[in-house]
Amino acid sequence: MDRPSPGLAHQRAFYRLHTVLERAAEAAGADVDVFERINVVVPESRSPFR
Secondary structure, three states: OOOOOOHHHHHHHHHHHHHHHHHHHHHHHOOOOOOOOOOOOHHHOOOOOO
């Protein structure tokens, strides 16, 4: 499946979200890992990119 690469606005939004979540987790003392992005395989029948 081909899909467009994330644009600059999309990349900035994900970076900012990651930063906020990571800081909140640290402030709460949560023992969690916050990832900026991960690869997820979505069945074609559920993909919005059909």
